[in-house]
Amino acid sequence: MNKIRTRYAPSPTGRMHVGNLRTALYAYLIAKHEGGDFLLRIEDTDQERYVEGAVDIIYRTLAETGLIHDEGPDKDGGVGPYVQSERQKAGIYMKYAKMLVDKGEAYYCFCTQERLDSLKKTVNGEEIMTYDKHCLHLSKEEVEANLKAGKPFVIRQNNPTEGTTTFHDEIYGDITVDNSELDDMILIKSDGYPTYNFANVVDDHLMGITHVVRGNEYLSSSPKYNRLYDAFGWEVPVYVHCPLITNEEHKKLSKRSGHSSYEDLIEQGFISEAVVNYVALLGWSPESNREIFSLEEMVKEFDYHRMSKSPAVFDMTKLKWMNGEYMKAMDFEKFYERAEGYIRQVIKKDLDLRKIAAMVKTRIEIFPDIADHIDFFEELPEYDVSMYTHKKMKTDSAKSLTVLQETLPILEAQEDFSNDALYASLSQYVTEKGYKTGFVMWPLRTAVSGKQMTPGGATEIMEVLGKEETLRRIRIGIEKLEADVNGI
Secondary structure, eight states, X not given: OOOOEEXXXXXXXXXXXXXXXXXXXXXXXXXXXXXXEEEEOBOOOOGGGOOTTHHHHHHHHHHHHTOOOSBBTTBOOSSOOOBHHHHHHTTHHHHHHHHHHHHTSEEEEOOOHHHHHHTEEEETTEEEEOOOOGGGGOOHHHHHHHHHTTOOOEEXXXXXXXXXXXXXXXXXXXXXXXXXXXXXXXXXOTTSOBOHHHHHHHHHHHTTOOEEEEEGGGGGGHHHHHHHHHHHTOOOOEEEEEOOEEOTTSSBOOGGXXXXXXXXXXXXXXXXXXXXHHHHTXXXXXXXXXXXXXXXXXXXXXXXXXXXXXXXXXXXXXXXXHHHHHHHHSOHHHHHHHHHHHHHTTOOSSOOHHHHHHHHTTTOSSGGGHHHHHHHHHSOOOOOGGGGOBTTTTBOHHHHHHHHHHHHHXXXXXXXXXXXXXXXXXXXXXXXXXXXXHHHHHHHHHHHHOOSSOSSOHHHHXXXXXXXXXXXXXXXXXXXXXXXXXXX
């Protein structure tokens, strides 16, 4: 078998949609699983939708996700150029379109917009236009006269109106369509640019692409692609159509949902590796029940035959869980690099931010979660005295008051305010009194944090706050409890 060659061929129209990222990822995995090549081709034939800076986004996203291409506009592998507008200037598409015209597989169409509009019909509330092959019947002399006169034209594919066309997809199997449903699609537009469909076929062949990976919205176009391959006498590539990705409501992903593009997700505090891992599972299931994979592990495991036909649901809850798992496993320095900015948005005091980061690392799912976990370090929140009552710890206001009153002098006398030293002193107090550890630590943690849930234990929090602030907060706790116990 020939070396597998796949491509990712995005249009530079903005941020990379999650569906496009998955297409790029699957194309990369199919190639790399077999030791093949992964190509990047920029499809900028739709000049109206071109967005300035979008090509940079494509390069940046591929670099961040680790989907490194073997050939592309910046890496010539001998089948360039790898940008369609440059290929168009070189006359590649017109050359191949004229070859089809000479074979009778395509024809010039000079119809005006007015005439085309007259062919429009409304079917089930949708306006459609099926071309009636009017210009197919022009004589060679009429065509040449029109060209000489400079009449605007398009070149259309000449598809049969009878019989059927069957094509094979690796995921969806054999699909047969009636040729009567195949319109004579435009190959070359009036501006001289090729259509997406035509350029794809020509470029994939000339670049030696063996496996074409794309969304299943292109299933309906595939018979027309196949007819083009057959018309040229070229080998048809292996088709791998990916299932649709929907949101939790089973609707198409939209920009408003916040998870339509890779960059949206990164801006929301997700880690690139987690996003790639999650996207891989949107339509593909590994042989094992395992869910966490590095890109290298995915390359080894990926078998496109295990892709699903059914739509994949983009579940934000699941992605957050996976992101949390990646955070737990993340190198601390790398984590701190990302987390520091989020911490500084909340903490303005001179505190040990690295210790705070270490506390939250295993407790958050996305970086913006940090704020709610650490805000009490900056300022003791107003809290209800009922928080000191905890059934499991067997504490209430009166017992908590005693604990705080008895531990205050111990902490006042404490010179070493490190976590270990604080814990040792308080453990000694626990032993002397015959208390359970939680019975003492619950009131202390409540007093220094004012929160029911904290990223660290009482002594960890005290270490970060420092002696002066810790004592101040414990005294506030004593005041609150005295007022409660005395019914003030």
